[in-house]
Amino acid sequence: xxxxKHTISVLVENHFGAFNRVATMFSGKGFNIHSISIGxxxxxxxxxxxxxxxxxxRIIEQVxxxxxxxxxxxxxxxxxxxxxxxxxxALITVYYQKGNRMEITNICxxxxxxxxxxxxxxxxxxxxxxxxxxxxxxxxxEPYGIKEMARSGTVALKRGEQLKHDKFDKxxxxxx
Amino acid sequence: MRTSKQMLSGAxxxxxxxxxxxxxxxxxxxxxxxxxxxxxLYDVDYLKHVLVRHEQGATHMAEGYAKATGKVxxxxxxxxxGATNTVTGIADAYMDSVPIVVFTGQVPSALIGNDAFQEAxxxxxxxxxxxxxxxVRDVAELASTIKKxxxxxxxxxxxxxxxxxxxxxxxxxxxxxYSDKIELRGYKPNFIGHQNQIKKAANIIKKARKxxxxxxxxxxxxxxxxxxxxxxxxxxxPVTMTLQGLGAxxxxxxxxxxxxxxxxxxxxxxxxxxxxxxVSLGARFDDRVTGKIEAFAPNAYKIHVDIDPTCIDKxxxxxxxxxxxxxxxxxxxxxxxxxxxxxxxxxxxINAWRKEYPLSYETDDGKLRAQYIxxxxxxxxxxxxxxxxxxxxxxMWVAQYYKFNNPRSHLTSGGLGTMGFSVxxxxxxxxxxxxxxxxxxxxxxxxxxxxxELITAAYYKLPIKFIILNNSFLGMVRQWQELFHxxxxxxxxxxxxxxxxxxxxxxxxxxxFSVDSPLAVDDILDETFNYNDGPILIEFKIVKEDMVxxxxxxxxxxxxxxxxxxxPKEMV
Numbered sequence: 001x002x003x004x005k006h007t008i009s010v011l012v013e014n015h016f017g018a019f020n021r022v023a024t025m026f027s028g029k030g031f032n033i034h035s036i037s038i039g040x041x042x043x044x045x046x047x048x049x050x051x052x053x054x055x056x057x058r059i060i061e062q063v064x065x066x067x068x069x070x071x072x073x074x075x076x077x078x079x080x081x082x083x084x085x086x087x088x089x090a091l092i093t094v095y096y097q098k099g100n101r102m103e104i105t106n107i108c109x110x111x112x113x114x115x116x117x118x119x120x121x122x123x124x125x126x127x128x129x130x131x132x133x134x135x136x137x138x139x140x141x142e143p144y145g146i147k148e149m150a151r152s153g154t155v156a157l158k159r160g161e162q163l164k165h166d167k168f169d170k171x172x173x174x175x176x
Numbered sequence: 177m178r179t180s181k182q183m184l185s186g187a188x189x190x191x192x193x194x195x196x197x198x199x200x201x202x203x204x205x206x207x208x209x210x211x212x213x214x215x216x217l218y219d220v221d222y223l224k225h226v227l228v229r230h231e232q233g234a235t236h237m238a239e240g241y242a243k244a245t246g247k248v249x250x251x252x253x254x255x256x257x258g259a260t261n262t263v264t265g266i267a268d269a270y271m272d273s274v275p276i277v278v279f280t281g282q283v284p285s286a287l288i289g290n291d292a293f294q295e296a297x298x299x300x301x302x303x304x305x306x307x308x309x310x311x312v313r314d315v316a317e318l319a320s321t322i323k324k325x326x327x328x329x330x331x332x333x334x335x336x337x338x339x340x341x342x343x344x345x346x347x348x349x350x351x352x353x354y355s356d357k358i359e360l361r362g363y364k365p366n367f368i369g370h371q372n373q374i375k376k377a378a379n380i381i382k383k384a385r386k387x388x389x390x391x392x393x394x395x396x397x398x399x400x401x402x403x404x405x406x407x408x409x410x411x412x413x414p415v416t417m418t419l420q421g422l423g424a425x426x427x428x429x430x431x432x433x434x435x436x437x438x439x440x441x442x443x444x445x446x447x448x449x450x451x452x453x454x455v456s457l458g459a460r461f462d463d464r465v466t467g468k469i470e471a472f473a474p475n476a477y478k479i480h481v482d483i484d485p486t487c488i489d490k491x492x493x494x495x496x497x498x499x500x501x502x503x504x505x506x507x508x509x510x511x512x513x514x515x516x517x518x519x520x521x522x523x524x525x526i527n528a529w530r531k532e533y534p535l536s537y538e539t540d541d542g543k544l545r546a547q548y549i550x551x552x553x554x555x556x557x558x559x560x561x562x563x564x565x566x567x568x569x570x571x572m573w574v575a576q577y578y579k580f581n582n583p584r585s586h587l588t589s590g591g592l593g594t595m596g597f598s599v600x601x602x603x604x605x606x607x608x609x610x611x612x613x614x615x616x617x618x619x620x621x622x623x624x625x626x627x628x629e630l631i632t633a634a635y636y637k638l639p640i641k642f643i644i645l646n647n648s649f650l651g652m653v654r655q656w657q658e659l660f661h662x663x664x665x666x667x668x669x670x671x672x673x674x675x676x677x678x679x680x681x682x683x684x685x686x687x688x689f690s691v692d693s694p695l696a697v698d699d700i701l702d703e704t705f706n707y708n709d710g711p712i713l714i715e716f717k718i719v720k721e722d723m724v725x726x727x728x729x730x731x732x733x734x735x736x737x738x739x740x741x742x743x744p745k746e747m748v
Contacts, residue, residue: 013362016311021303028304058489065486071308071328071363 001056007156010049011075018072031063035153050155083159089152090134093124095145111137181353186315186346187216193322196354199250203234207254209281212346229628231258233600235265238276240604243587248330249276256294266336267305271591275334277325284344299340307335315348327358332365333484369500377479378512384453386522389413393420394458396583400503407506412516416444418459419590423580437465439572439724443529448473449734456480458502461491471733481505533739543719544694546645550577556701561613562605566598566622569651572724596625606638620646633711634685641704642713647720655723681713692717
């Protein structure tokens with residue numbers, strides 16, 4: 001079976017240990033985690049975790065079932081193949097030389113990022129977008145020398161309006 | 177029972193809550209962090225506290241009690257080492273889906289994380305081996321947490337729940353009210369199987385010409401054994417059981433094929449290999465059952481009934497899943513179909529397999545053998561005893577040779593395979609079972625892992641029959657060393673180091689015997705089953721090198737089944 005990336009949104013009780021329970025389950029069952037992010041939702045007692053994982057259909061089925069089985073999880077939605085918005089934030093600190101600072105700020109502009117910090121050796125870019133856009137920025141910046149990078153992991157939500165083609169039979173549809 | 181709202185201490189709330197949960201017995205061991213609870217316990221008269229010798233013993237006792245009765249087993253221990261000693265028992269209960277609630281003391285909230293005396297992060301430690309666990313952070317949440325713990329442990333697929341109680345929570349005071357309601361929006365076990373799926377299953381089974389029911393512990397846990405008997409009998413269906421399923425269907429019934437799997441009967445293995453419809457009822461396709469996954473029941477349409485959706489398609493991909501309580505599903509299936517299937521050819525085939533390789537062992541050499549002793553125990557108790565086994569060869573021989581007639585009569589550590597389970601689990605069972613003998617059967621290795629609990633049995637004068645089948649070896653490991661590890665009997669020979677078990681028994685307060693001749697078995701068993709003033713210990717010195725047959729090697733197929741020890745000449 002084919003291994004595919006999946007974005008899974010999990011609503012959990014905003015309890016002590018709920019995040020840990022999910023993480024423990026992933027490591028205990030040997031499922032991999034590409035990224036995981038957690039934060040508050042519109043309801044203070046509920047947190048939303050966005051987990052990007054990979055596996056074939058059978059593994060993903062187990063991931064979803066095992067998540068559902070945890071007492072602290074309220075809802076598990078596999079967003080893969082559904083109309084959704086996905087965003088990630090990256091802070092990337094890159095070295096610059098005298099002649100290439102403009103080049104870097106241009107790149108930043110092209111990707112609609114912001115320069116959020118500067119000193120006499122480095123620039124820090126703040127970029128938001130879907131994960132593949134962040135990957136692209138990283139690729140372009142690598143030759144300049146990346147000093148440090150922090151990525152937030154993906155956060156995702158289903159699109160507000162239920163479009164007709166929702167649940168497009170596991171075909172990847174990603175509007176950004 | 178106090179019902180109106182009133183101010184109570186955490187310790188009072190604890191015992192009031194247990195009273196509301198109708199807890200009759202707790203297995204425990206006092207210590208610093210639970211002193212306040214023990215202070216209250218001193219005056220509590222509505223439940224019995226059993227003082228164990230080691231906290232692991234307490235957890236297995238709770239398991240034994242729970243498995244024998246279906247009620248929740250309760251454990252109370254202190255923080256730190258008291259809590260960590262429960263880990264093996266909790267993991268065991270998790271693997272075998274046994275409803276227990278373990279209360280652990282914890283250092284005061286303000287000291288958590290400070291490496292305080294007898295501090296351990298037991299909630300963190302037990303997270304992957306509990307169905308759920310709680311750290312109580314406010315005395316106002318204590319009663320509702322206890323309610324949730326019992327609810328979670330006993331519903332759906334049962335399992336262990338741990339509640340960690342910081343010392344300050346036990347000491348502080350709040351208003352007590354025991355609500356009937358539970359708010360757990362993330363936990364809604366599905367009890368009713370999908371009607372259409374059940375109808376579809378019935379139609380498929382009706383058309384089967386080589387059907388087989390594969391029955392697991394879920395049938396016993398759900399209380400669905402009457403439904404199973406009705407369904408199997410009315411439709412003329414063959415029944416094979418897993419280790420945990422033994423007793424769900426009477427093994428003396430001609431429709432029982434006995435146990436399946438690695439050490440299952442030859443005819444059960446053949447039936448699995450050849451069936452056209454396999455109906456799994458409350459079983460989880462464990463690797464000890466399936467062997468090589470791809471070759472398991474290769475020609476069968478597979479129907480899988482389980483209350484836990486994660487069990488479906490986990491090991492074996494099935495054709496028709498039904499998520500729901502197996503008792504309910506069986507009742508529905510029985511109402512959909514109640515005519516004997518015309519499967520005489522299939523029965524003829526199964527009975528031919530029965531004759532081809534019956535269970536057998538050497539009887540003519542005058543040596544004492546485990547199989548003979550177990551057959552005798554089965555005969556003398558008429559399959560009505562509660563048999564509590566440990567882990568290893570004796571466990572498999574009991575599964576093969578004891579003819580279980582009733583559910584909740586075969587208590588064993590299956591999933592985790594915990595040596596040292598039998599002695600304490602039998603004690604837990606004996607506190608509940610008074611009308612039938614409770615027999616603990618262990619090997620010499622496992623017996624030594626929790627033999628301190630004999631003291632508990634002697635102190636409470638429990639009429640348990642402790643049987644040690646002593647072959648002076650870690651027999652199952654020895655067997656694998658002989659078959660698969662070049663006969664390197666590495667650290668499995670205990671003959672030089674074993675204690676004198678008769679003396680051990682006597683020193684710990686038990687009437688004790690040691691027997692080494694098959695001729696003495698009848699008399700000693702008669703004496704054992706007639707003695708009811710307290711525990712009794714019998715060591716049987718059995719032959720050293722016997723092996724459990726049949727065996728399908730790990731990860732192999734039914735084609736590779738070994739039914740007997742090969743002569744060296746036959747081995748190439």
